[in-house]
Amino acid sequence: MVSEHTWVRIHQILLKPEQRAENLPEETKKVPLELWDKGFLTTDAEMGTEVEVITVTGRKVQGTLLEVNPCFDPGFGDFVPEILTIDRLVKDTLFGGRS
């Protein structure tokens, strides 16, 4: 059970594949148009159920309850060693020799 007023992320299917625009590439047309938003739950609710939230701008938005206290997770990814080759290449070219 997730309590009322909890900060959550919700999900909606906006358009089913058959409702999508005409002039789309096939791979886009066969999947739905989806939406994600965040807000405060207006009632206690179970994960995966239809809920209503109030967003930070005060809008009421409905959707499926997806995540509680959603985090920010962009990172720098796995290290790409070619980066170090670029460093060596430009330093060698500019300053000469192996640096």
Place this chain on the structure above:
Amino acid sequence: MNRDSSVQAMLARKNEIMKSAVGIDYDRYETGKIGFDYERLMKETGYDLSSIRQIQQEHGVGKTPLKELHNITNLMRKVAAPGKGARIFIKDEALNDSGSFKARRASIACYQAKKLGFTGVIAATSGNYGAAVASQAAKYGLKCIVVQECYDSLGIGQPEIIEKARACEAYGAEVVQLSVGPELFYTFLSLLETTGYFNASLYTPFGVSGIESLGAEIVEDCLAMTGKFPSKIVCTNAGGGNLTGTARGVLKTTKAKIEIVGASVNLKGLHMASDHDFNRKSFTTGHTGFGMPYMTNPDRSDVPRSAARPLRYIDRYVTVNQGEVFFITETLSVLEGIERGPAGNVSLAAAFSLAQEMNQDEIIVVQETEYTGAGKHHFAQLSFARKRGIEIRFGDPKEEVPGQSIILPDGVDRIKTVDLDLDKIRKSLIKNQVKEIKKIVASDVLYLMDETNASKTFVCETLKELNVEWGE
């Protein structure tokens, strides 16, 4: 209010919604069969340069430093012909509040929204503009919604866009994220209608005139630092506003002839509305996927008449490849000690090549940088691409196939821009403007001459090829 909210009904109400959401009656500026009075629109609805500068100065925008890239210039001269290799300068626009030149656009849009009494602003953007609008809205106490195209159908988000969502939320905005598809416009219209917020479009006169200060500053900074005008200014080009605003600012500041070069990342072959291709590109802006359609058809934007009309100002349009931009981004960091986001460095990669055509006493200015951070970094983009099975290797960047490979140059002499044929683009714009119309009037010919920055002969020859008649 219980209005029909179907896609069709929403699109049918498009003009009505737009009119109240930007506060401009675009119909007043229409002329002839196809034309409109661009300069009158800019003059009557926008702001003059001194007002723009004052608004920006009071809101954390502008007066960013122009920096000479001594080491990158010297690196480039190692491979330039004797006596060749212009001095490369960069306008460090990442130092605006919110981290990009987009703050210049947002500052005027939000100022206007506040002046007209709107309580909030909405922007449809997956780029830096979202954070810029959110940041400026925060200063004015305006509510803010940013609508992003962010995820593919597997729920995998482009790292750069996810970071921008985080930034928008950091500035207090609501971020509505969507999966891939142009129907985003429908959601955008629906939000405008239900909230009554201001459309902080990138393409209004406010959004574009806000960049004029950047063109003015480049000229003034360059004169103050070197006693000379730059010979070339390179602008990363996507929707065209950056180039348009910069060029207009230059023209308002000096009569000196300064070549305006547009640069985009080559994403040929990738479809912008494709769920499959969405995460196979490593640049979400500054690429040909936006640059070409917006240059040949500026009015495809989210306002009836776009104020971003790059073909009126561009002298040359070049592309670079993804591998070249990642390479120069790392070089900027490791040789100049300036760590910035890759998308803002498209024009730097181009300048590295263009400078080699110029004399050593000339100056080339790269007119932007953007902030960097988790997700919005070349490390994150290269790693993300490798995970999607995209080949990353050293070699000749010209062998790069967007969506399949990223080729990092195996020597600095491999960084070479490719010129696009502007006359072909001009013809394409004329074709898009006349559409199905078989006869236009004399004022339309003048309008097309302005739109393409071309001669009457060129415009009339193109009209003939299209079997379109014109009145004298």
